[in-house]
Amino acid sequence: MGMTTSKVRLEICGSSYVVNTTESAEYMQNLADRLNLDMNELMSSSKTVSITTAAVMTALSYRDELEKASGSADNMRRQIKNYLEDAATSKMAAEELRRENASLQRRIDELKRRMNYPDAELDPKPEQEEL
Secondary structure, eight states: OOOOOEEEEEEEEEEEEEEEEESSSHHHHHHHEEEEHHHHHHHHHOOOOOHHHHHHHHHHHHHHHHHHHHHHHHHHHHHHHHHHHHHHHHHEEEEEHHHHHHHHHHHHHHEEEEEEETTTTTTOOOOOOOO
16 A cells, blocks of 8 residues: 655745645645745845746755764764664673583582592591590
8 A cells, every 4th residue: 555645836936836735734734935035045045046046055964964864864873873782792702601600619619628628439437536
């Protein structure tokens, strides 16, 4: 089942545009409102700026923001990937140390038993009475 498209009429800088979109009318209107604000700001800053120039300059500004945002997102994804790899490596190392620790603990317990009963296979000798 494909996404349903609808036609949305938008007013941008005094001209009307009909756009086919899968987005909601509210979302598209919000984009148009922001575009209107940005273009009007440029046009009011100088009387020589035409609608076309304002549109091109605004488009360049948006592209710039997009490039920087996607660059930041790529950088963030790389950092997260590295962090996850480090975390996995640390987890494996910790697991290895836990196993080694458990093994050493068993060895210590074994040695303590042998020290208490050096001839573990023989019965402990009764104390000899002094005469």
